[in-house]
Amino acid sequence: MLFRSIDTETTGLDPITSELVGISFSVRENEAFYVPVPADRDEAEKLVALFRDVIEDESKMKIGQNIKYDYIVLKNYGVEIRGDIFDTMIAHYLLQPEQRHNMDYLAEVYLKYRTIHIEELIGSGKKQLSMRDVPLPVVSEYACEDADVTFQLKTVFEKELKKENLEKLFYGIEMPLVRVLGDMEMEGVKIDTNALRDFSVILTEQMRKIELKIYEEAGYEFNIGSPKAVGEILFDRLKLDEKAKKTKTGQYSTSEDVLEKLKDKHPVVELILEHRGLKKLLSTYVDSLPTLIDKRTGKIHTSFNQAVTATGRLSSSNPNLQNIPIRTEIGKELRRAFIPDEGCTFFSADYSQIELRLMAEMSHDKNMVDAFLSGEDIHAATAAKIYKVPIEEVTREMRNRAKTANFGIIYGISAFGLATRLNISGKEAKQLIEGYFETYPGVKAYMEKSIEIAREKGYVETLFGRKRMLPDITSRNSVVRSYAERNAINAPLQGTAADIIKIAMINISRRFHQENLKASMILQVHDELNFNVPTHELDTVRNIVIEEMENAHKMNVPLIAECGSGQNWLEAH
DNA sequence: CCCAGCACGC
């Protein structure tokens, strides 16, 4: 056989820390083998090594359900899954991005077969067993079933991928990316725990001071962390707004934009906002990141999920390293704690305006294409054209409005939405949009065409054929329909940007190996890549990364990548 | 254990 499915049973969910319990294989339908792995680490590695020829055979395709997991676990035991791979989870993600992709579901839908669910073996909740405590015949049956089902799903999905024209995207981008992501996760990111400890002390002190001030100003003590309590204080007791906005559950809304507008009415409002910001910073990042450092590697290992988002982007979890603060002065300080290894430099590169460039590229709008070709500041150039002034005479206000309009366009704008964003009247917003479409008529046509395509086919596509289904595009409910229409505009742009950076990641990883570099890619944040680079390799790495990012896909509108380096993420950005 | 509300990123 030219391919085989493989599945590992382990002691947990995290591939970095979990230990192998067994490995199952299948090479034909309705047949599978299970190899139990001893708990003793040395014994285990010896046993796994016996399967090196099978697992590392370049000529055999390896089939797996979420095979990045098995790749990481096995690599920790000294063997590396090589050869082409076929991930059934990701295959289904390309076929039905917004459905579920777990094996139990896939087996029921595509094979009409109900699998043994893991909870039936190890239970769930607090009193969950380890897979190691499950009797051999039971775990063997379960593991073999998984390998068999995965094998059978591959037969179904390879045909579907072909039928849906998704083969290039699957075999050319998503599958090569699996190992790249696995390597990134294993590499991890180093954290300066001393810096975080100091930062925590400062933030906690500040928060305590603000807390006391809040009680003083409000005249009451209440739970500042409870939106319900905050709403009652602001609106029932202090009566800051007679017709306060309520959430759908009937509670007062105390969201940032609501509080922002109440700032002038009472000094407590700004203090509450500050308190919230600090609390978020502490609980989500400063105090929690150190607890997530892996004892063995001394680093943080996120997991990059390749089958979650509706558009093709990656997501990051446990912890999410794609939402580390950058906007506020105090928040961005956190990035000082993300550091390179000894003797290394933190290197960061990001695409400049990739989604707007793709709007220019895909719409062929002459004015927008020219603006990018001439290398102008795109927001200033947009403002100059809308307000019909020379680019030198564009004010900050004009540029800011044009910038918001540019962002709005990518998301599928409405006049009301733009008005709220810019705090201007509906009429002014409408005029701004009209000016925008006069400036970029091709963009307007492209947006209409995207919606038209969605109506005709029921889905939209990226440049690389990634689909997003939009059944709601014909809904009689205008709210539901408008939502689908915005997705019809946004998904091809956001999704194509995701495809392009994935290509860049694969090519960068290949170049690093080819050129025997010790540098490693460690993070992806949608349009940004971060690296841990031995300092003497910095010039080489910079050239490779910029070259591969800018040439990931040949376009008429140039793709530009900008970069920086330093002793931490903040300095590099 | 689950959901709502909120806040962080792109």
Next chain:
DNA sequence: GACGTACGTGCTGGGT
């Protein structure tokens, strides 16, 4: 008249 800008993850409070 309501709705009102895409895509995510994590924490806390508060209900069951």
